[in-house]
Amino acid sequence: QDLTAEVAHSWTSGGEAAAVKVISDAFTARGGKWVDWSVAGFESANAAYISRLLAGDPPTAKTAVAGPEVTELIAQGLMNDIDTAFHTAVPDGVVPQVVLDAITVDGKVYMAPTGMHAGSWMFYSMPVFEKAGITEAPTSWDEFFAAMDKIKAAGLVPIAWGGQSWQEGIVFHAVVLSTIGAEAFTRLYKDSDLSVIDTPEFAEAVNVFGRMRDYVDAGAAGRNWNDATAMVIRDEAGVQLLSDFIKGEFTTAGEKPGVDYGCALTPGTDSLIFLADAFTFPKTGNADEDKAQALLAETVLDPKVQADFSALKGSLPIRTDVDTSGLDACAQKAVELVKQDKIVPDAAMTLSPAINGGFKDAVGAFFADPSMTSEAFIEQYKAAFANG
Amino acid sequence: MPVPVSLRSVAIGYGSTAVVKDFDLEIAAGEFLVLLGPSGCGKSTLLNAIAGLSDLSDGEIWIGERNVTWADPKDRGIGMVFQSYALYPNMNVEKNLSFGLQVAGMAKDQIARRVKRTAAILQLEPYLQRRPAALSGGQRQRVAIGRALVRDVDIFLFDEPLSNLDAKLRTELRVEIKKLHQELGSTMIYVTHDQVEAMTLADRIAIMRDGMIQQLASPREIYHRPANLFVAGFIGSPAMNLISGALVPKAGKTFFRSELGTVELPQAAAQAAEEHAVIAGLRPEQIVLDTASGLPGFAAKVSVIEAMGPDTILWCEAESGVFSVRMPGDFAGAVGDSVTLGLDLATASYFDSATGKRL
Amino acid sequence: MPVPVSLRSVAIGYGSTAVVKDFDLEIAAGEFLVLLGPSGCGKSTLLNAIAGLSDLSDGEIWIGERNVTWADPKDRGIGMVFQSYALYPNMNVEKNLSFGLQVAGMAKDQIARRVKRTAAILQLEPYLQRRPAALSGGQRQRVAIGRALVRDVDIFLFDEPLSNLDAKLRTELRVEIKKLHQELGSTMIYVTHDQVEAMTLADRIAIMRDGMIQQLASPREIYHRPANLFVAGFIGSPAMNLISGALVPKAGKTFFRSELGTVELPQAAAQAAEEHAVIAGLRPEQIVLDTASGLPGFAAKVSVIEAMGPDTILWCEAESGVFSVRMPGDFAGAVGDSVTLGLDLATASYFDSATGKRL
Amino acid sequence: MVDQSGARSIASPPARPKAIGRLRLPVAAMAALTPAWLIILLVYLGTTVWTVQISLTKSRMLPSNEFAGLSQYQRLFGTARWSNSIENVLTFGVVYVLGAMVVGLLLAIAIDRRVRFESAWRTMFLYPYALSFIVTGLMWQWLMNPEIGIQATARAAGLGWFTFDWTTRSDMAIYAVALAGIWQSAGLVMVLMLAGLRGIDADLWRATRIEGIPMWRTYLTIVLPQLGPSVATAFMLLTMGAVRTFDLVVALTNGGPGQSTEVPAKFIMDSLFARQDLGLATAGATVMLFTVMAVTIPILYARDIWARRQNGRL
Amino acid sequence: MRDPFPATARGQRPQRLTTARIGLYAFLLIAALFFLLPAYVMIVTSFKSMGEIRSAQIFALPHMLDWSFWLKAWSSACAGVNCNGVSVGFWNSVKITVPATILSVLLGAVTGYALSFWKPPGSKLLFAAITIGGFIPLQIFLFPMVRATAALGLYNSLGGIVLVHVVFGLPLTTLLFRNYYAAIPVELFKAARVDGAGFWRIFFALMLPLSLPMLVVAGLMQMTGIWNDFLLGLVFAGRDNLPMTVQLNNIVTTTTGQREYNVHMAATVLTALVPLVAYFVSGRWFVRGITAGSVKG
Ligand SMILES: Nc1ncnc2c1ncn2[C@@H]1O[C@H](COP(=O)(O)OP(=O)(O)OP(=O)(O)O)[C@@H](O)[C@H]1O
Ligand SMILES: Nc1ncnc2c1ncn2[C@@H]1O[C@H](COP(=O)(O)OP(=O)(O)OP(=O)(O)O)[C@@H](O)[C@H]1O
């Protein structure tokens, strides 16, 4: 029986590739044959993938963010569901409901999540905090800015800022979550309840976000996230606000959590913003491939695979019943939150890429231009919804 | 095989300016026609049109039995020497010469033979392996000639092919071209500014001016009996001496009256029914230095002496103007000498003052 | 201001091939020197070297008091007409003429005046706004001349400047150049293949061959007393008739013995101490058709008649070869006529058979 | 085209077919142009039609047929980023095209002055063209980063006044992109010009030397006009490049700071693949295409007329 | 300045270093500095460990000449589950680049030649269309071209990708050649026609050799473009023919994954080696005065 699966994914760099290898090895062990079709870069990968769909030659599986970009393909009838395989592999209740909602369309599961990344993190340099006389990670924005002032006074860069709009978008949403809370966050980004934007809490988020401009260095614009991380590693900058994927950078630099760097949730938050990656399965019109798809889904959802994959990828397993002892201290904190259901889906999982793009445009423009008023920003931000 | 060429009310222009207008010319099969005319009169334009390299704006061109007005150059059976040479810069001389033959699909050894012969005629053997850029001006021109000569075509078009060659080579090549013409019997149309070439090569000469033919006749006729003042002035070097005057018929005889006096003309020279303003034209050799010949004469003074080898040109200033006189090469006068000029009015040409036409 | 030009043991080559070797030439201030020589003998090369456009491989060039061997062309005070014209293709005729003046910083109105005058001389007025691509060959050549003439320089270098012009224009321009020479008194070095030009323009003519000077003398001397067989054959058209023979001294007199018999020569013609193989050279005009003149004669047959206007060339076949004879333009013989050729051996040139040198 | 009627007497010329105009069709040339025609008609024109058509639909990730009228255009022109992009690409285009032309031309001229090690120089100036911009963009990012790049180095060397922080300034970032663009493309202009320069007749150079025309003047007034075709080619290529600029921006600034370096091609690309907004992307492409046509066609037309005037050709 | 008229001047002009010459080399050096700066940083970075790189001394020399990142980039850098470096697609790149370059350059040359010299009816329209086509962003073509090649059965094949490159190269190459031919004396073309040569003969025997410098330029451009392309290769070539750049992209590009700058630099340079070598050796075809001596006037 030919259980060949051509798997399209964009996980090509160091840790990512190692993580993929976990899945491919497990898949091979189960009798499948893994054919790798990796394309780094979201745009290129998408371009190639859609082209193949149009040419009637899709790969067996493709990774994607579990969310609307997949739903359009499902609506067009281009995707296979994996409902059966999913329920065979996963007992009820071990996958958080929000995640389950995200991978289910019309009552059927279409995606096999590999893990999730949490935004709304703050990483900081212990030596810098020490030098600046900060003893505790700040837990509110007032504390945060006070701490930043100290770092500034110490002649260091307070925030290691990656001045690209997608990074700024992540930071902004973390700030929004901190001011408006998980419930309103979900209402806004999942149910598109625009009234949330008009609340003073949202305005506060804008205000906080805007204040951060004063704490970044001159070279922030356009900076890659890892170059920002390097500033923290070099103990030149105090904190970096971003997702958990930057941990890998500390690890490869030989830094130890709790010793060289610390991790905490963004000040004022008690929840995680999560983004689930998942395998999706195009209709190939080939029965053998359908079987390979089911096998792959089962493989991905296997608890061991989930744990090993996440450890390497720096993400969190999607299942709450896996052994997470192999994860680092920061991840352990996150796992706890997941178990407590203190997670909200990232806007990318709930709103179309077009709307998300509009967010980034607005946030990027706002951060780069101090003369832009909050009102103007909020106006533009809101308009993004309309464009979606 | 000799073919006739016929141009029928041909008009050619560049953009909106017409260069050649309503041009008719019949060239017989195997004829050697020389085109002569002042710079810019349209000679090259005409050759280009015959070759099919520029479009007519009106009229037809026939080669043999075919109307080739719209035919491709390669279907016209022509070889051409361009005034600007147009050598293939990427090919050496040998390749330049053999290209046309290769295109025609000739056998290798035959090509080699022909190229060899042509190169020999043109004294190009030492340069066969050179590219045009490494040749002197005259050598380039010879390659341009060679490229036409190697080919076996019915019609040859030569655009001032010998202009950059030395006299010796020019004489030799002139003879070669004449020979070739006799051997092949091909029709040849030849543009030149060299009157010796024109006179010696041509079966007929067409004198052009502003895109129109002024006279089409044998060389001898053109020289001795120019059809109008333009031709008279254009042919011959130095130019004809022109004397304004009037033909006066009197008692069955004709007299030529001018500042120099009145002379009776023989019957053959010119006739007029009534008094008629004319211009008499005399070649430098139709003027002699002594009056012993019995010709009507007048006094003049030598102002310039040009020794040109076989003969000497005297420029003599008289009251009525400057006259050029051809004397033998060993003429031994000096500038400032007083001479008496005798005009051979009996053999002179007479042109209507108003129209310039020959009487 | 006239300046002399002096070439001192100059050698020039392309790559490894030497074109001009050990060349010495003194041109006086204000002299009009004509360079004549077969195609490819190195005339253009020499002009280029004088202009400073190609490097010498040896020797020196002096202009006036200055050694300009390494000087930049622009510091030499020269104007040059290129054999290939080298017009600026992107500029119209007017710009082509005025550009050099503009660069030299001449006042606008003065430029305009000069351009106007030059264009008038060259009859280029109608074309001032045209680009070179839209000109006929002769018009282009005139622009090339004009570009040199507008400028005010000490030395003019002309590389076959009139080759593509019609006879009439050529005569006119020849006169203009001569006038200019007299007016400006500039030194002029002039390459031409036209013997009339060479004879009429030159103060001295330098005959070159293979990069070496064969004879440097006045036009008359060159024509009538060629220094060697090469010069004799090169100058004059048709070429000299050459007769092999021997000079035989006998009893204080000198005899010329050849197939045609033995003739006594006058003292002035040639002398020899002992019997000596020579070649006698006779210009076509040194041969006459009747023996009435008392010249030694022999029978021949007219094989070709070339009517060239002012005169007619007869090609006569005799036992000992073909002889060219110059007859008047109105000569009325026919091909096939039997004639008797009389040789004017007294005025002939005699060359050593072995060395080719004039005796 | 053999005349069937055979010999005709010259005295009565045949009735001339009023065949003025071009009967002489270069068949081989037409055949040779067939591939080009096919490509133009099928691919370029076909795609254009497809693009226009999609721009009138609601297409998102995949092409769809749901007609949407001009709503995509409404969205397009309602987006601040689009109008920013247009402005930016104009600034960028002018600086980049002129800069690359000038630098490229100067380099070509310098190299053409018979310098030693010509190949080495040429490769040095051309190599940026061969390197993928994914990484060279990063190099420029570093170099222009005031904290670690040239500015920092200069200041560390004691030049406290030295400032080079374009990438971080909204008002200057587009010039930073143009600078990197010039760096990448000048070599290309150089080889193009070099190919043209090498074709100039040596006698022409000689003529200018005789006339004492200074070198710079010769280049400016004689050589450059003769390089007209090469200049036109380079200009066209660069303009095409400027209009299509995309990866340069992505690699260097990713459109930032803010939207100060966003360009239409990036807008289209983002909409096309990242934002899965095919309708909007095609609307943008349509607007771009028609703008280009509106500018290009008159230029081509004017150039044609001008050339005809200059050469007096038909 | 030296005396332009030294009384002892003789023979060959001595090679002298004039101020102009010095200025020329100074200009070249400064330009080289500008052009090489990024390359310098790149090369230096490729030898540094990540720790050194994080120290952000971009101009500093590496502590030691460590070739390991080059080795890794060439043969063991991972992209997905394959860890074979950029070397993987090398031959595929060659297989795509060689025919695509040759074909597109030839097509451009023929088209430019026909448009310049023969001008059949519709030429101007065609040229205008080609010119405008050059302005359309390639990515817009992606979906239609996918459908087209799929319909032709060329999707996912070497033929398909070559065809796509030829199609997209058309505006560029045509533009290059048409304008180049515009500068060639038309008399040459006329002479060849009189010599009886037809369309193709003139093209191959005369025009192609005369366009040597432009062939080189067009060749270099197309070669670089095709060699560096990865999106088209990715979409059209099929998995068996993926070019080297797909691998390069996979190694170099990442959004959230680690960035091994040293390996990235090495991989980038390695991938660019083929065009770089071509740039270097192409010099001898930039011949001077290719039409010299052909026409007078
Ligand atoms: N670039 C070159 N490389 C090699 N040889 C050359 C080059 N240019 C000219 N020659 C050769 O040098 C010799 C002299 O050339 P030059 O142009 O000086 O002749 P010329 O006397 O002007 O002849 P013409 O009357 O034909 O113009 C010729 O034999 C020619 O073939
Ligand atoms: N491309 C052109 N555009 C406009 N006018 C032109 C063009 N080519 C030639 N002419 C003009 O057409 C006329 C005839 O040119 P043509 O070349 O036929 O002259 P020609 O008789 O060969 O003269 P020459 O003896 O000087 O070579 C000239 O006045 C010339 O200026």
Ligand SMILES: [Mg+2]
């Ligand atoms: Mg002409």
Ligand SMILES: [Mg+2]
């Ligand atoms: Mg010469």
